[in-house]
Amino acid sequence: MAGLPTKNEYRISAQDRAGRALVxxxxxxxxxxxxxxxxxWVTRNGVQLxxxxxxxxxxxxxxxxxxxxxxxxxxxxxxxxxxxxKRIGYQVQSVxxxxxxxFSAPASDIVGFVSQSAKLLEQKLTFxxxxxxxxxxxxxxxxxxxxxxxxxDLRNGMDSREAFLRQAPVLxxxxxxxxxxxxxxxDVAAIFRSVAQLVERRAEFSKSLNSxxxxxxxxxxxxxxxxxxxxxxxxxxxxxxLGPMMSEIPPVxxxxxxxSAFVKANYGWLIGLFLAMLASFYGWLxxxxxxxxxxxxxxxxxxxxxxxxxxxxxxxxxxxxxIYTSAGENIEAMQVAADASGNVWFSxxxxxxxxxxxxxxxxxxxxxxxxxxxxxEMALSRFRTAAETGSVKVTAQQLADYYETENxxxxxxxxxxxxxxxxxxxxxxxxxxxxxxxxxxxxxxNKVGAG
Numbered sequence: 008m009a010g011l012p013t014k015n016e017y018r019i020s021a022q023d024r025a026g027r028a029l030v031x032x033x034x035x036x037x038x039x040x041x042x043x044x045x046x047x048w049v050t051r052n053g054v055q056l057x058x059x060x061x062x063x064x065x066x067x068x069x070x071x072x073x074x075x076x077x078x079x080x081x082x083x084x085x086x087x088x089x090x091x092x093k094r095i096g097y098q099v100q101s102v103x104x105x106x107x108x109x110f111s112a113p114a115s116d117i118v119g120f121v122s123q124s125a126k127l128l129e130q131k132l133t134f135x136x137x138x139x140x141x142x143x144x145x146x147x148x149x150x151x152x153x154x155x156x157x158x159x160d161l162r163n164g165m166d167s168r169e170a171f172l173r174q175a176p177v178l179x180x181x182x183x184x185x186x187x188x189x190x191x192x193x194d195v196a197a198i199f200r201s202v203a204q205l206v207e208r209r210a211e212f213s214k215s216l217n218s219x220x221x222x223x224x225x226x227x228x229x230x231x232x233x234x235x236x237x238x239x240x241x242x243x244x245x246x247x248x249l250g251p252m253m254s255e256i257p258p259v260x261x262x263x264x265x266x267s268a269f270v271k272a273n274y275g276w277l278i279g280l281f282l283a284m285l286a287s288f289y290g291w292l293x294x295x296x297x298x299x300x301x302x303x304x305x306x307x308x309x310x311x312x313x314x315x316x317x318x319x320x321x322x323x324x325x326x327x328x329x330i331y332t333s334a335g336e337n338i339e340a341m342q343v344a345a346d347a348s349g350n351v352w353f354s355x356x357x358x359x360x361x362x363x364x365x366x367x368x369x370x371x372x373x374x375x376x377x378x379x380x381x382x383x384e385m386a387l388s389r390f391r392t393a394a395e396t397g398s399v400k401v402t403a404q405q406l407a408d409y410y411e412t413e414n415x416x417x418x419x420x421x422x423x424x425x426x427x428x429x430x431x432x433x434x435x436x437x438x439x440x441x442x443x444x445x446x447x448x449x450x451x452x453n454k455v456g457a458g
Contacts, residue, residue: 016062016169017041018083021054029054060084064173066105069097079159112150112177114210118203120150121186125199134190135161153177167191181326181347182206188330188343201329205347208411209322219422223429230436237440239267259442303352306381310424314417319348320382321410328403337399338362353381372399 019041021029031048035041042059049056060083068077069092076097082088088102120141127137138158145151153174160170168187175183182202189198242263270277291297306316326344331337345357356379364370364378373391376382382390386406393402 017045018060018062019045019048020057020060021045021049021052022057023052023054028057063104065102067092067102068100070100071097075100080163081160081165111179112147112153114206114213116145116147116150117178117182118207118210120145120154121182121199121203121206125196125203128196128199134195149177179206181343184343185326185329185347198329201325205322205325205329208325215418215422219418219425223425226429226433230433234436234440237443238263239270242443243267259439263443298351299355300352302350306350310417311421314414314421316350316381317383317410317414317417319350319353320386321407321414323348323353324386324403324410325407328400328407331400331403338365350381353379356381371395 015035017033017035017038019031019033021031023029029052031045033041033044035044038059038061041061045056045059062081062083064079064081065085065088066077066079067088068075070076080088080091082091085102085104089099092099092102124137124141127140128134132140135158138154138161142151142154142158145154157170157174160173161167167190168184171178171183171187171190172180173183178186182205185198185202185205189195189202242260246260246264292301306312306319308315323344326347327340330340330343332340341357342354342362345354348354360378361375364375365372370378371391372394373387376390377387389402389406390399393399
């Protein structure tokens, strides 16, 4: 399950029929998505779309008296930065958008940053002091610059949640969102500890999955390469020399030669077809509807789908346990947790089914989650009981721990199943190569030569 794309803030400007300016702010992953949201907004309100602008960071150089000042400012256009600097008496020399490409920080470094920050916060240090200490000690360049950018944004008066979300390319979107929420909560240290545990758990799952697939991938590639070399090159070369002198070619050898001739004659369109299928699948998966349908049905695949679903449930319950409160906007907490699960279908079901049922019909949590048709019955049963007793936060944390253990055993079994499948593939390949080799070895060269 891939993480969701990074979201940025956009400003949509429009005009009504009287010529008055209207403005709306949206979060989107791309300019086209923001423009689509803008068109939907103007259609509903009967106004005319003017322009869509992305919020960016500008670097400026300006003078105030004899002093040259360099700094950064977030805005939607260069003109806004120039106007703001002139209002406070600066003589603007240059304003530009710097080229920046942010690399994601390793999960281990993020875990270290978040867990160390939690310990320092428990020692009653202010959040700004914690960031200063971490910036001086973090070695990873991307994460170090990320922390310094957060400090700079906070000094400029930016909301802490927005400051963390701006660093989503480095921290990960959901990590940045949770850390931003934590800074505005009453127990920052506790949420930071929980986020560190969440990041570590997701990193362990990715590592386990990659380790499980590495050996099969290498073995499969090696086997395919060996069969291709033997079937497309070695056997045809040998039969070009011996074939004209043979009265009958053995069946496996004949099948290999026919397959080799077909591939050689049609390799161009075969490669083109494969690339077209791959590109089509990637394009479909990259589309909103494609990703939605993929996440809906991938969890129905036997065994593997169960692991993917339980992983999404684990992350959902863990995040819900982090940010759920006895009072406040728990609908938003559910939506954030569903987004963090990594399953787009489940996230959509929460937003379009569960949340409206709770808001408009007053349906309790367990029934609303049951309507999403995603969570296992055991989890739904626990949430129904928790909604009656008021222990949703504790129940969510217990479910997260349960599914963490469940997935650990499931991953071990999956590795065993993959190893068995690879063994069967290896045996089948060896049987084919043995049959082919035995037929070739059974040719009586002296008899062929005499013939």
